[in-house]
Amino acid sequence: MNTSDSSNDNDRRSLIIDATVRSFGRLGYYGTSLQRIATEVGLTKAGVLHYVGSKEGLLDLVLAEEYDRDTLQVMAAMVVQERPLIADMWRRVVAVNAKRPALVHMFSTLSAEALDPDHPAHAYFVDRERQTVTSAMNINWSVPDGVDVEHVLQAGLSMMDGLQLRWLRSPGRDLNAMWADCEDVLFPSPLWDGYR
Amino acid sequence: MNTSDSSNDNDRRSLIIDATVRSFGRLGYYGTSLQRIATEVGLTKAGVLHYVGSKEGLLDLVLAEEYDRDTLQVMAAMVVQERPLIADMWRRVVAVNAKRPALVHMFSTLSAEALDPDHPAHAYFVDRERQTVTSAMNINWSVPDGVDVEHVLQAGLSMMDGLQLRWLRSPGRDLNAMWADCEDVLFPSPLWDGYR
DNA sequence: GTCTATAGTCCGATAGAC
DNA sequence: GTCTATCGGACTATAGAC
Numbered sequence: 001m002n003t004s005d006s007s008n009d010n011d012r013r014s015l016i017i018d019a020t021v022r023s024f025g026r027l028g029y030y031g032t033s034l035q036r037i038a039t040e041v042g043l044t045k046a047g048v049l050h051y052v053g054s055k056e057g058l059l060d061l062v063l064a065e066e067y068d069r070d071t072l073q074v075m076a077a078m079v080v081q082e083r084p085l086i087a088d089m090w091r092r093v094v095a096v097n098a099k100r101p102a103l104v105h106m107f108s109t110l111s112a113e114a115l116d117p118d119h120p121a122h123a124y125f126v127d128r129e130r131q132t133v134t135s136a137m138n139i140n141w142s143v144p145d146g147v148d149v150e151h152v153l154q155a156g157l158s159m160m161d162g163l164q165l166r167w168l169r170s171p172g173r174d175l176n177a178m179w180a181d182c183e184d185v186l187f188p189s190p191l192w193d194g195y196r
Numbered sequence: 197m198n199t200s201d202s203s204n205d206n207d208r209r210s211l212i213i214d215a216t217v218r219s220f221g222r223l224g225y226y227g228t229s230l231q232r233i234a235t236e237v238g239l240t241k242a243g244v245l246h247y248v249g250s251k252e253g254l255l256d257l258v259l260a261e262e263y264d265r266d267t268l269q270v271m272a273a274m275v276v277q278e279r280p281l282i283a284d285m286w287r288r289v290v291a292v293n294a295k296r297p298a299l300v301h302m303f304s305t306l307s308a309e310a311l312d313p314d315h316p317a318h319a320y321f322v323d324r325e326r327q328t329v330t331s332a333m334n335i336n337w338s339v340p341d342g343v344d345v346e347h348v349l350q351a352g353l354s355m356m357d358g359l360q361l362r363w364l365r366s367p368g369r370d371l372n373a374m375w376a377d378c379e380d381v382l383f384p385s386p387l388w389d390g391y392r
Numbered sequence: 393g394t395c396t397a398t399a400g401t402c403c404g405a406t407a408g409a410c
Numbered sequence: 411g412t413c414t415a416t417c418g419g420a421c422t423a424t425a426g427a428c
Contacts, residue, residue, distance in 0.1 A: 012393095026312040030227030033421060045422075047394050055422070105311060112308035115301060115364045116222040126365055148380060155355055155381035158362060162354030168311045169322055184344060185351035188387050208411090229403065241404075243412050251404065395428080403420065410413080 015041040016051055017066055018102075020058050025105035028113045029059060029121065056120050063110070063124055067103050070096050075135065083142040086149075087187050087196035090156060090179070097164065098175040105168050111161070132157065144195050156186055211237040212247055213262055214298075216254050221301035224309045225255060225317065252316050259306070259320055263299050266292050271331065279338040282345075283383050283392035286352060286375070293360065294371040301364050307357070328353065340391050352382055 019040040023032040034045045034055060041048070052058050074092045078084045097104050114121040136153050143149055159182055167175045187196045215236040219228040230241045230251060237244070248254050270288045274280045293300050310317040332349050339345055355378055363371045383392045 026314075027226055028224050028309055030223055031309075034423090035421075044395065046396085046424085049423075050393065109308045109311065111361060112305045113224055113227075115305065115361065118222075129362060129365060147384075148377075151377045151380050154362070154374075155359075155378045158358030158378065159351055159355040161358030161361060162356065163350075163358075165307060165311065165357060166325060166350070166354060169325060178350075181344075181347045182351045182354065184347050185382065188343075188384065191384050191387065230405090231402075240413065242406085242414085245405070246411065393428105395426100397425085397427100399422105399424080401421075404418100406417080407415085408413100409415100410411105 012041065012043075013051060016048060016058075017062060020062050021066065021102050021106045024058075024062065025102060025109050028109050029055075029119070030113065032058075059110075059121055062106065063121060067107055070100065078139060082140075084139060085196060086141050086143065086152060086156070087183060087192075089136075090160065091183075094160070094176055094179040101168065104164050108161070108164055108168065142195055144191055147191075152186075159186065208237065208239075209247060212244060212254075213258060216258050217262065217298050217302045220254075220258060221298060221305050224305050225251075225315070226309065228254075255306075255317055255320075258302065259317060263303055266296065274335060278336075280335060281392060282337050282339065282348060282352065283379060283388075285332075286356065287379075289356070290372055290375040297364065300360050304357070304360055304364065338391060340387055343387075348382075355382065 016037060019037045020032070023036055023040075027036075032055075034048050037058070038045045038048045052061060071093065074089065074096060077092065078089050110121050111125055113119055114125045116122060133150070133153055137150060141149055143152070160179075163178055163182060164175070167173050167178060183196065212233060215233045216228070219232055219236075223232075228251075230244055233254070234241050234244045248257060267289065270285065270292060273288065274285050306317055307321055309315055310321045312318060329346070329349055333346060337345055339348070356375075359374055359378060360371070363369050363374060379392070
């Protein structure tokens with residue numbers, strides 16, 4: 001009768017994902033063991049492997065299925081606007097990320113670890129960087145005359161990556177407030193008046 | 197007679213440092229084994245431990261002794277100026293880092309890995325972030341009226357951290373050129389005319 | 393679906409010979 | 411100063427019982 005007891009597949013799967021996000025964030029991919037995940041969710045190594053196939057299967061699971069979801073929705077919200085503002089997009093991205101520190105932590109750690117061309121997530125991050133800029137370049141942004149949109153995008157995205165490291169380094173910081181300070185630098189008066 | 201043959205202490209020590217910088221960069225602290233370092237420099241694990249004491253000894257060696265050296269010289273060059281320019285400081289930092297990709301790679305990887313409060317280099321990075329900003333705030337920068345120096349510093353330093361990740365992610369990129377594009381965003385006309 | 397058991401390898405660190 | 415040998419433990423993954 002009861003097909004959704006406290007240890008059904010969905011719960012297990014979610015628990016494994018959550019534990020993996022935390023561990024990849026704190027210890028990286030190389031520093032994470034299946035044993036750690038298994039202990040955290042109350043299974044054995046073999047039990048975890050039943051769900052994810054292999055250690056690399058964990059990567060695909062948390063990157064493609066978990067991290068990308070929310071970010072893609074922000075981009076979708078921008079495409080439907082006629083003359084969207086870059087500052088508006090980034091405020092939305094920051095607001096989303098401020099509510100998921102564990103996923104941002106995992107992203108930051110894997111992003112640095114995957115600089116290594118041999119890292120199993122290297123291609124993912126190379127691809128993601130390229131795709132983020134090119135898809136943003138296809139939007140008809142409302143910007144002041146003379147502004148190089150690609151330079152602004154590259155600079156702002158770099159700033160966000162660096163800021164998130166600072167945010168996570170010390171507990172109790174407010175990412176939205178930190179980004180508000182960055183906006184003053186990124187979109188100063190008088191140049192950006194009316195464009196943010 | 198010959199006290200500096202091909203396997204004296206200085207050579208060994210330098211070789212160990214170089215191999216450690218490379219390995220910490222590619223694999224992180226957790227992902228690096230003493231065996232890897234030992235093999236690369238032609239020693240056994242025990243031989244390496246003779247020089248560095250422990251795995252954490254490697255961290256102190258490469259961070260305090262190797263990475264910080266060049267950066268501190270840039271700051272020293274700014275302090276002696278009467279009305280230094282922030283843009284000038286950062287151009288110097290970027291020029292230095294562009295010539296030592298392996299050390300920047302190590303710094304970026306450890307910086308993310310050490311977000312974890314239990315990481316042996318966590319305190320180093322927390323301390324370094326604080327010290328970088330406070331020491332820069334003690335300099336009498338030449339900036340346009342109305343500019344918040346601390347916001348500019350936090351934003352620019354974040355941007356540099358993020359940009360270095362992008363630089364290292366794909367081979368063949370020119371960090372100086374990438375930073376020049378960032379400068380257009382960080383110090384735009386007309387606000388910063390005459391201040392860069 | 394989850395377990396135990398195990399294979400085979402690697403880990404950091406120490407002791408002690410030379 | 412560098413080695414061999416060794417400790418106690420961790421690792422991924424597989425095989426096979428239930």
